[in-house]
Structure formats: structure tokens, C-alpha cells
Amino acid sequence: MHTDQSTIVIIGAGQAGAWAARTLREEGFAGRVLLIGDEIHPPYERPPLSKAVLSGEAAPESLHILDAAALTALSIEWLAKAPVARIERADRRVILADGRAIRYDKLILCTGGRARELDVPGNTLPGVHTLRTIADAQRLGPLLRTGARIVVVGGGWIGLEVAATASKRGAAVTVIETMGRLCERSVPEALSAHLHGMHVAQGVDVLLGAAVAGFARAAQGPLEVMLGDGRTIDCDTAVVGIGLVPNDELARAAGLDCEGGVLVDAQCRTSDPDIFAAGDVAVARNSWAGRRLRLESWQNAQDQGIAAARSALGRDVDYDPLPWFWSDQHGTNLQIYGVPSPRHQVVVRGDPAAGSFVFFYLEGERVMAALGGNAARELRFARRLIERRTPVSAQDLADPAVSLAKL
């Protein structure tokens, strides 16, 4: 029985939604909590979808954040396979696709995003995949077997993780990237070169500056990936990893301010004071980046989900996280703290070729961001240097003999 009469509705039963729901209970909210999702699974974490789940080493159930029993124990009403069709702000209710109407006092949007599709002919042919959900990973995993020819479209984080997993499973992998280098938007040239070398050393073919113009398949024939320059690559399976489209349509249709996602303030509040947003769908000003951004990361989904729930309960919240992201490829653990920018001075510590290294990004004597490979301990210190705004010299950072702990 709920002693409080108010209702908090969360749309999107993913990582941010799960943490928001759990936090409402942990903060003592005794009213009704509804967690509405459109997938069949209880809330789960997605990072292993391109890693251990795709390689068959982890079961999808191991990703669950809260299973059905845990949700019941927390008295969270979880609606599965229940897409929300619209938000009626004037009446404070959400309308499900099946027509049900649910009244809310506070609403938290955690609708995440979906894989961006490649807008070319043949993109819906069998054999062309994207990866965002457990269902996607279950379809794709068995196809990444020894001898299979896999084309990965997009040399960003998810594309490269799929390429690494597929090659580990014995597939012949080609990565096609339109830009001049891998992960061009998020890492410096030296790291792109390192990633490139790492993939090539594992037998992955990397085509840079190459655009996919379409897919075709003759009866019984292979899937043909046609490039803009006229070349064609035959394969069994293509995986398109070209980014994410935020699921902000509900918010936009309801008249909330959106700009490449749902705009929120440091209290995770949208332009409607009773509606909050968190996770991949939310755009907020980030002081570490010096601009507004949408953080697509595990850390942000959890922490902003928690912050949005606390804010919905009227607690003091000032959410402005130092962004953190990691990726695992070919046995290398890469981590990024902060938001590297071309205007930063880059200082390297260690040797990328030797496998363990950190790139520091400096503005004057301040470390603004750090990116490392197989350097978890050093990155922990780098994080402190960033958060404490400690003045440092480029010379000390570059010298492995100078202890970061002492700095």
C-alpha cells in the first residue's frame, strides 16, 4: 500500500529509468512508481551487448539491473512492451499505444536513443544489422562465426567493438569509415593511429575515407556492400554502427524544449517544471566541456537517472559530471575522462605501441581531459588532477618517472 497519494511515472525502462525508479524508493518516496518500457526485458545495461554478450561469453540475463522480483520488492510497477504514444501535459497524463491513460504528478523521461540507420538503398535487406538491444545482439551474435565475412559500417566506438568481437570469433572483418581516421570526432590523431594499428594487427581490414552507397543481394548471392567509388565488397553480414538518434519525439510533440535531445538544466528539469529527463536522451550544459551536450555513456545513464529522481522529489541537485567513457577492444581497455578538444595541448605519457599510455589534454597548466589505454591506475590520478584543477607542467606529465600520485 502506498501511503503517499502522488504518482511518479518514468518513461523508458532502460538504465537511466531503472536507476531513477530505484532512487525514488531509496530516497523514501512512498507513492506510486510506474516504470514504462517498450522492450520485453526488465531494465538492463547495454555495454556488454557489443562485448561479452555478442561474443557469447555472457548471458543476456546477466545484464539485468533490476529483475521482475526486485521490481516487485521495491513496489515499482513495471509495464513491459508498453510504448508510450504521447504526453498530455495539460491533463498530466501519458497515453500508451494501446490507449491506456496514466496520470502523473511528476514525469521522468528516460527514453534513450535508437541506432541511426544508414539512409541508402538496400538498408533494410536481410543481413544488414544495427546493435542497440538484447534482441539485436541475439540476432547478430550467432552470425559472427569462424569464416563469416562481416562488414562493419562506421569506425566509431560501437563499430570498432563489434569488429574486435567478430574478429575474436574468427570472422573476416572489414571496417568502412567515411572520415580520414578512426573515431575522428572523439580522439586525437595519435590514438586513431593506435586503434588502426591494433585492428590491422588482428587481421581487420580498415577502409578509411570510404562511403557506403548502398546494399544489394542477388538471389542466393552474398550481401553486396557498394561503395561510393564504385567498389563492391561481398559479405555475409553488415553491421551499421553510425551513431544514435535520441528518442525525443514524445517530448517534442508535447512542446518541451529540445535541441538534439531533451533540454534539461542542472536539476535535470525540462522546460516543464514537472517533467525531468536523464540518460542518452537528455541534453545539458556541462561545465567540463564548456557547452551543452548529450552524454551517451553508462556512467551518465546511472548518475543522471539518480539525479533526476532526487530532483523530482525536491532534493538539492546540481548535476554537472566529469564525463567518463570506456571501450574494450582486442584486450585493450580504453578510458576517457573529460571532453578532449582540438584546442587542447596534447601530452603523451607512456608509449601507445607498448600498449599502456595516457594522453593528457591541457589548457595552460590545467588538465582538461585524459584518455588512456590499459592505464586504469594512472587514469584515476588523472581524474583527480582534472577535478581538483591542479596546476601541472607538461614536462612532468610526460615523464613516467614523475609519479602522478605525487602531482
Ligand SMILES: Cc1cc2nc3c(=O)[nH]c(=O)nc-3n(C[C@H](O)[C@H](O)[C@H](O)COP(=O)(O)OP(=O)(O)OC[C@H]3O[C@@H](n4cnc5c(N)ncnc54)[C@H](O)[C@@H]3O)c2cc1C
Ligand atoms: C552496444 C552498446 C555498447 C555500449 N558500450 C558502452 C561502453 O563501453 N561504455 C559506456 O560508457 N557506454 C556504452 N554504451 C552506452 C550506454 O549503454 C548508454 O549510454 C545507456 O544505455 C543509456 O541509457 P538510457 O537509459 O539513457 O537509454 P536506454 O538504455 O536506451 O533505455 C531507454 C529505454 O527506453 C525505451 N523507450 C524509448 N521510447 C519509449 C517509449 N515511447 N515508450 C516506452 N519506452 C520507450 C527504449 O526502448 C529503451 O528500452 C553502449 C551502448 C550500446 C548500445
